[in-house]
Amino acid sequence: MRGRLALGGYFFLHGAVSSSWLSAMTMFISRFASPDSLGAGIMVGLVVLLGVALAPLGMPLGAWLVGRWGARRVAVASAVAAGLVLGGSAFVGSLGVLALAMVGLALANGALLVAMNLLAAGVERESGRLFLPWCHGLLALGGLVGVLLAVQRISAHVPQIEQLLWTAAVSVALAVGLAKSLPDGEIEDIRPRMPQHFAMLAVLAFAAGVAADVVPRSASWRLEIAVGAISLRGEHALALGMAVGGLAGGLVAARIGVRNLLNASAGLTALGLVWLLLVGDTAASLGGFLVTGLGLACVFPVALSLAAARGSARHAIAALSVIGYVGTLSGTQLTAWLSYLLDVRFQLAYVLVVPVVVVVAGTVLSRGSAPAPR
Incomplete structure (x- = not known):
């Protein structure tokens, strides 16, 4: 039960962080684009969105890493890496470095999603009961909480760099704190091919x-x-x-x-x-x-x-x-x-x-x- 709750915490945390960090986009736009340059503002916005749009590229990478290191290690490493990259992006001084940070964030989040889903699938195989919907329910709940917290911080005029650093610090701390409690059972491929249908x-x-x-x-x-x-x-x-x-x-x-x-x-x-x-x-x-x-x-x-x-x-x-x-x-x-x-x-x-x-x-x-x- 402790392992399942810890894994649920990872899903909740990922949902909350993913839905809240984009509120800092205007900080990057004001830093790298002049107020009278609409084109530059759009370019910065597109660079920031790389952190979301390129996540599918990290998913096959995550599957490969799980085959080498195991789903638990990949989940912890990806969650910590995503938090560190997110916090570090608050201090970047050029648009090129910001783009690299967003690519790294997307790859880490993609790998994290695959590792978490594999851990949940392992729980299902051990228990014989459906567990993935519960995890994704916590993912949705975390997203809802993240949006509400971001709106509250914006309404309270909290500086965006402070919002970003707070989000990154909490995500890294919780990822490390829950790491030892994650399920340690690894799911084995029962067939070396894609599933039927x-x-x-x-x-x-x-x-x-x-x-x-x-x-x-x-x-x-x-x-x-x-x-x-x-x-x-x-x-x-x-x-x-x-x-x-x-x-x-x-x-x-x-x-x-x-x-x-x-x-x-x-x-x-x-x-x-x-x-x-x-x-x-x-x-x-x-x-x-x-x-x-x-x-x-x-x-x-x-x-x-x-x-x-x-x-x-x-x-x-x-x-x-x-x-x-x-x-x-x-x-x-x-x-x-x-x-x-x-x-x-x-x-x-x-x-x-x-x-x-x-x-x-x-x-x-x-x-x-x-x-x-x-």
Whole structure:
């Protein structure tokens, strides 16, 4: 139990740090770009975003390192490295060095995600019960807490360099403090190949990533036109729904099975999306965000769990992590492109394909030879 709580702490910490450190972007823009140079400001912003956009490159690196050093060592080293790079970036004096720091941060975070997911998959294999949704629920909860803390610090006019250093110091201290309690069981690849039905798992991971990014942005755009901006509140409700759904996912799966869990996820996602499409009232729309988050919460972690149970865990989890992350990054661009083709009221309509994908995936994957943990 202690090892599981420590691993949950790592997921929570990663979510909190990842969602809060970008609040310091204006500090970098003011440092490296003059106030009257819009182009320079955009360039600095793009450099800072490298710390997010290049994380998929660190995921296969993380899988390779886990094969050499083990998931526990890679998780600790990556978490500490990410914190140190984040803190050091507060003192960089040139845009080139900042770019290198952001690349290092992205690689460390990518490797960390793969190592943490592999540790969680190892817990699942030892216990025979679904554990990854609980971990990803804590990841979503950490992201929500990180956003709220960042907003609070900004409202209190805390200097951004102080915010960044505080975030980095806390992340390193907690990563080191929890290191000895992490699970020490290493998951072994039961097959030296990608899992059965990998294409279906990949579609499931990509669809979940796109939906998690598109829903708050598209619905917020529509509601902004209808009743005023509620983007932040919508994202809060979605994150809360994903946190609650993830934390409860393992218990639900133990009672109804993984296939029925996916079916329930599809139903809740469809209900939430229709809710957001039809309801224009701000307060009522928050319920749509919450229900959609409940539905999406378990889709991606269940895909990871199924992949780890059916093939080469290291390579499968790294590949699905890349696919899901790319889906999240591409969601906004996909919505922007479709906004030219669809009326703003129906920007969310195409996301209704996600529940269909989840149901089909649950049907296909339930026929696999290796059962998922309950």
